[in-house]
Amino acid sequence: MKEKVIVICGPTASGKTALSIELAKKINGEIISADSMQIYKEMNIGTAKPTIEEMEGIKHYLLDFVSPDQRYSVAEYQKDAKKAIKEILKKGKVPIIVGGTGLYVDSLIYEIQYPNIEFDEKYREQLEEIAEKQGLEVLYKKALEIDEKAMQKISPNDKKRIMRVLEIYHATGKTKTEQEIESRMQPIEYDYKVFAINWDRQVLYERINKRVDIMVEQGLIEEVKTILQKYKTFPTAMQGLGYKEVVDYIEGKYTKEEMIDKIKMETRRYAKRQLTWFRKNKQTTWLEGTNELQNNINIILEGANIG
RNA sequence: GGCUCGAUAGCUCAGUUGGUAGAGCAGGGGACUGAAAAUCCCCGUGUCAGUGGUUCGAUUCCACUUCGAGCCA
Numbered sequence: 001m002k003e004k005v006i007v008i009c010g011p012t013a014s015g016k017t018a019l020s021i022e023l024a025k026k027i028n029g030e031i032i033s034a035d036s037m038q039i040y041k042e043m044n045i046g047t048a049k050p051t052i053e054e055m056e057g058i059k060h061y062l063l064d065f066v067s068p069d070q071r072y073s074v075a076e077y078q079k080d081a082k083k084a085i086k087e088i089l090k091k092g093k094v095p096i097i098v099g100g101t102g103l104y105v106d107s108l109i110y111e112i113q114y115p116n117i118e119f120d121e122k123y124r125e126q127l128e129e130i131a132e133k134q135g136l137e138v139l140y141k142k143a144l145e146i147d148e149k150a151m152q153k154i155s156p157n158d159k160k161r162i163m164r165v166l167e168i169y170h171a172t173g174k175t176k177t178e179q180e181i182e183s184r185m186q187p188i189e190y191d192y193k194v195f196a197i198n199w200d201r202q203v204l205y206e207r208i209n210k211r212v213d214i215m216v217e218q219g220l221i222e223e224v225k226t227i228l229q230k231y232k233t234f235p236t237a238m239q240g241l242g243y244k245e246v247v248d249y250i251e252g253k254y255t256k257e258e259m260i261d262k263i264k265m266e267t268r269r270y271a272k273r274q275l276t277w278f279r280k281n282k283q284t285t286w287l288e289g290t291n292e293l294q295n296n297i298n299i300i301l302e303g304a305n306i307g
Numbered sequence: 308g309g310c311u312c313g314a315u316a317g318c319u320c321a322g323u324u325g326g327u328a329g330a331g332c333a334g335g336g337g338a339c340u341g342a343a344a345a346u347c348c349c350c351g352u353g354u355c356a357g358u359g360g361u362u363c364g365a366u367u368c369c370a371c372u373u374c375g376a377g378c379c380a
Contacts, residue, residue, distance in 0.1 A: 036344065037344055046344095073343095074342090076341080077341090078341090100344080101343065101344080102339080103339075103345095104343085106339090106340075107340075112341095114340080119342095124342095155346095158338095158348085160346045163342095167341080168341085184340095239343080240344050267344080270344055276336075
């Protein structure tokens, strides 16, 4: 009998934090974040990271533990998260995965295999250079020679994925397609019960707009300035919504009003992409955001067959 | 009050020498296996302001009306 792990996902500003903490209190659970930006230290306001008060004594894992100048990836996330699951189960508690990063969630619920390799900074730089000087189509053709099947799903404009196909081959000698076939053969270790929070789109967008205003009031700009002073390079952290826009504002690329509108718009689009991602998984149980917390908790308990 | 210009997609505008129209942005849908809050793909019918006239046919021409901008009194 596989052990149960609860997963709560949903778009940004959908109320995952409040729901998960109430649930954890009720079922003696602990929370593992699945959020690619809340992992970073000192990025608190812009990532809407739960505060100590909000946590109400519930232990949270994989929050606030990576320096913004460090690189982090799904492969590491999966390893860290599985370690946390083990730890929680060992204590006799229920692990609750909570987050909006679909890729991170999927790495767990589909038990995706990532061969143990080091990130090759040099090789990526080489690829970047080729893309810039000779054009992306050179890399695209190269990838096509290596893994024609994988390239059927990748656009000639999708630089990141083209580079990834090349990087996998470079690091492992295997193609991405071979890699994925092996990955699918792997049995899934836990019994993941997946829930997602849904809102009427208009209402969700209003919540997002309001949340962005609050972030700015709480000192988002100051937070970004502090981080920029303290660290030199940001391999991934400055991809965060709200952060790159504030940097552009500080550099005078647009006014404060324009910056705020841009963050709101980009966040709304992000929420839309998240919903697309979560809809894909057909076993997901959907919760209505407008429901009372207790009501949704009951749906989870019933759906997960707990309590 | 008179004159001029404008009114076309949610917004900004293009266009139709008369045969019912198209861009950008917004928005929607989708993809996603080591950067993922990233990256990429697809999607444009709207009383062409209203009413009447000319015409086989008007969003296009004409008249009036309404609204907006400007100029002159």
